[in-house]
Amino acid sequence: MLALLDQPGSATAAPITIHDAFDRTVTVPAPPRRIVPIFASNVEMVAALGLADRIVGIEAYTRYPPEVLNKPLVGGRLGFSVDEVVAQRPDLIVVTPSRQAANQLVDPMERLGVPVVVLLQRSVAEIMANIRLLGRICGVAERGEEVAARLEGRIARTTERVAGLKPPRTVMITGRLGNGLLLVARPGTYTGDAIVLAGGRFGLESSGVIAQVSPEAILKADPDVLLFAGPQKDLDELIGRPAWKDMRAVRNKRAHAVSRGELLIPGPRTIDGIEHLAALFHPTAASR
Amino acid sequence: MKVWLGLVLVLAVALVVGACAGHDWASHVDLMRAVAGDTDLRSRLLFEWRMPRVLAAAFVGGLLGLGGTVFQGVFRNPLAEPYLLGSAGGAALGATFALLVPLAVPQALILPLLAFAGAWGATVLVIGISRVSGAVDAAGMLLAGVAVAAILGALRSFFMLALSDETVSLQVVLSWVLGGVQTPTWPGLGLLAVIAIVCLGLTMLLAGRLDILGLGETMATAFGLNVNRFIAVAVLAGSVVVAAAVAFGGLVAFVGLAAPHIARWLVGPLHRPLLPASALVGAIIVTLADAIARSALPPAEIPLGLVTAVAGGPFFILLLARRLRT
Numbered sequence: 001m002l003a004l005l006d007q008p009g010s011a012t013a014a015p016i017t018i019h020d021a022f023d024r025t026v027t028v029p030a031p032p033r034r035i036v037p038i039f040a041s042n043v044e045m046v047a048a049l050g051l052a053d054r055i056v057g058i059e060a061y062t063r064y065p066p067e068v069l070n071k072p073l074v075g076g077r078l079g080f081s082v083d084e085v086v087a088q089r090p091d092l093i094v095v096t097p098s099r100q101a102a103n104q105l106v107d108p109m110e111r112l113g114v115p116v117v118v119l120l121q122r123s124v125a126e127i128m129a130n131i132r133l134l135g136r137i138c139g140v141a142e143r144g145e146e147v148a149a150r151l152e153g154r155i156a157r158t159t160e161r162v163a164g165l166k167p168p169r170t171v172m173i174t175g176r177l178g179n180g181l182l183l184v185a186r187p188g189t190y191t192g193d194a195i196v197l198a199g200g201r202f203g204l205e206s207s208g209v210i211a212q213v214s215p216e217a218i219l220k221a222d223p224d225v226l227l228f229a230g231p232q233k234d235l236d237e238l239i240g241r242p243a244w245k246d247m248r249a250v251r252n253k254r255a256h257a258v259s260r261g262e263l264l265i266p267g268p269r270t271i272d273g274i275e276h277l278a279a280l281f282h283p284t285a286a287s288r
Numbered sequence: 289m290k291v292w293l294g295l296v297l298v299l300a301v302a303l304v305v306g307a308c309a310g311h312d313w314a315s316h317v318d319l320m321r322a323v324a325g326d327t328d329l330r331s332r333l334l335f336e337w338r339m340p341r342v343l344a345a346a347f348v349g350g351l352l353g354l355g356g357t358v359f360q361g362v363f364r365n366p367l368a369e370p371y372l373l374g375s376a377g378g379a380a381l382g383a384t385f386a387l388l389v390p391l392a393v394p395q396a397l398i399l400p401l402l403a404f405a406g407a408w409g410a411t412v413l414v415i416g417i418s419r420v421s422g423a424v425d426a427a428g429m430l431l432a433g434v435a436v437a438a439i440l441g442a443l444r445s446f447f448m449l450a451l452s453d454e455t456v457s458l459q460v461v462l463s464w465v466l467g468g469v470q471t472p473t474w475p476g477l478g479l480l481a482v483i484a485i486v487c488l489g490l491t492m493l494l495a496g497r498l499d500i501l502g503l504g505e506t507m508a509t510a511f512g513l514n515v516n517r518f519i520a521v522a523v524l525a526g527s528v529v530v531a532a533a534v535a536f537g538g539l540v541a542f543v544g545l546a547a548p549h550i551a552r553w554l555v556g557p558l559h560r561p562l563l564p565a566s567a568l569v570g571a572i573i574v575t576l577a578d579a580i581a582r583s584a585l586p587p588a589e590i591p592l593g594l595v596t597a598v599a600g601g602p603f604f605i606l607l608l609a610r611r612l613r614t
Contacts, residue, residue, distance in 0.1 A: 078588030083311035
């Protein structure tokens, strides 16, 4: 009894019940101490709440933040291991339905009674909502609110700075397929949100639901700004090709390599990405 | 008798090895503690997740062995296997549909049902085609089966391309197609056990007539067997067995082909001993292959169908070569 009273906070921690992205009802009995967040986005959100030291397992493609990189691996390219997850004795698992994570982990963890939360962050708004949700689940609701509000404040200041300026027509290449097709950022995604919030607009008129476009479509659109999510040398190789050299964006030196970590992982760093995009779109406004 | 005792013993060892195997190897003490109802997280993992999975793998293997034996018996062809007649392809199409199309029915229920409907439908289609075209013999049916399997495979690929989105990952379907035993709940495992026993009984009813058919169609007719009718019945029975295996284990390559051969070397060609022996051999192969799939490449799990083909293939070739030499 005395031992219980000696731990401030533990007596007041009530179970928390939430609804996740699969509309499952998840009850977390007490603030989790051993968290396994699957995928970089979920790791970064937990870390942004100041809880990196509670992370006890990650998957192989998690590259940030540095302090979690030596944690045990519970999954990788070929899938996720129920054995390895359980070996970390987790009290919370956070997954996103990508690769086979939700498929492979939700059912066994439910049977074992370990809380599993499925999160989707398809837009910047969902990133913010999930930071707040994770704050509540982890028993640091105030910090979640604070982190999300601070990030929202940075977005607001950026949109304010670029308000009224002419948005450059932008194409962001996010990947290259073996058959020569290119993947581009689309509206209705967090990467698409980032372009618009940073004061740009989509350069491909018909960029609807299909993410794969032919290089001809990009050449024809001839955007004001060409962005390439990846290393500078890959961008140089691409825009060194015959027709690409004559593009408006390339001639005007407005073809830029941008960070994949910031713009292709939906997490707190996406806000850094938005600020960096704003600086590329409106170089003069950035210094205002 | 010695052979049977040996087979059962090997299966028992395989089951224990399977239960120990994983990224986190368990000892026999861990297993006993888990069975005794220990509430520790790791014990519950062993009892609620690993043990049903290991037993399900054994049942799936047994069903594949049975199905393969029936098909090889019906077509009197050592190359016959469940995949040739479209039943596996049909089951895969049904399961792909269940995985990709959001239906108002729980997936745990609809997936086996659609897999079963697919296998049954494909087989009926094959029999129908060979009837209509007048090629009711085994060769005609095999050819119709190959054609139907090709069409079903193409349809499945189309569904995978057209229906998958980012949330319902294509990888879920792909991993199912590559084979992998679903982990049932204990009641689900009970259902699987009942299905397996019913399938064994069903195929045993065919055993005597499969032996007669083995003498050749002319001879079998002389013995008073309605050959075409029997072939149709036996093929349907075989597809029931395959549908059950596919519904619980996805497309596990190669076992339906290899298990009956190995069993034939052990107990001879008569179907009454051959059917249960094939089931035991199939159970052993899949249990061990599943153990490899779960433990070889931590933290990943290799699709079971790849393990059975890659590890089982050379082993089978070796056995075959030794057999042919003696």
